[in-house]
Amino acid sequence: MRRVALVTGSGKKRVGAVVAEELARRGYNIAVHYRTSEAEAADTVAALRALGVEAEAFRADLGDEADVKGMVAGVLTRFGRIDVLVNCAAVWQPKRLEDVTAADVRFHFDANALGTFLCSQHTGLAMVKQPEGGLIVCVGDWAEVRPYLNYAAYFPSKGAVTALTRCLAVELGTRNPNVRVNAVLPGPVMLPPELTDAEKTEAVRATLVKREGSPRHVALAVLSFLDNDFVTGVCLPVDGGRTVYAPE
Structure with a gap:
């Protein structure tokens, strides 16, 4: 039986679509x-086929538990199993701290933290x-350890991803040792299109490494977790050394 991967946020031509393509090339x-x-x-879907x-498309608001349950049930009905989940769906909106509202914080947490939690x-539990x-792979952000200005609603929601990755690795792994949970940071x-050339x-x-990465680098990290079944609870920066380097 062919293995099945669910990739959130893979509808748009962003990181999720590239991850989905690489998994499809692996036969998923x-x-x-x-x-x-x-x-x-x-x-x-057409490109993957x-x-x-x-391949099949499934709609869900990931901050809505009923939607998530319905999506997971739909995938299981369609394919009979889920072997890989990659949580690529995310939102980010820059805003000065003075302008951030409770609604902004909830918006980011619903999509980035709650959505990742509910899907995982x-x-x-089906896995x-x-x-x-x-295998579950979450997607965080390296800059949770060194946040940029003007993303005060976004980074806390991504910081939660690393915590829930470790938590769910324990929760699910103790129920079935063959379920593993890791994260890519x-x-x-x-880079966001709104950045100026100077900012880029x-x-x-x-x-x-003095170069921009690509979504394929994230996909390769996902594949590395597939290839090494002795890795779980790990949050792996894929950042060209940005986490360890503090340029003056």
């Missing part, structure tokens, strides 16, 4: 998650019932 059938990007998700795998919880278990792998140059200069 793909459940493509989207919230509002129905047309883009359909394009992603062209690689010779089965309900998919993970526990599979003798082969499964990307650095500058897809500065972001690259601040890495040790």
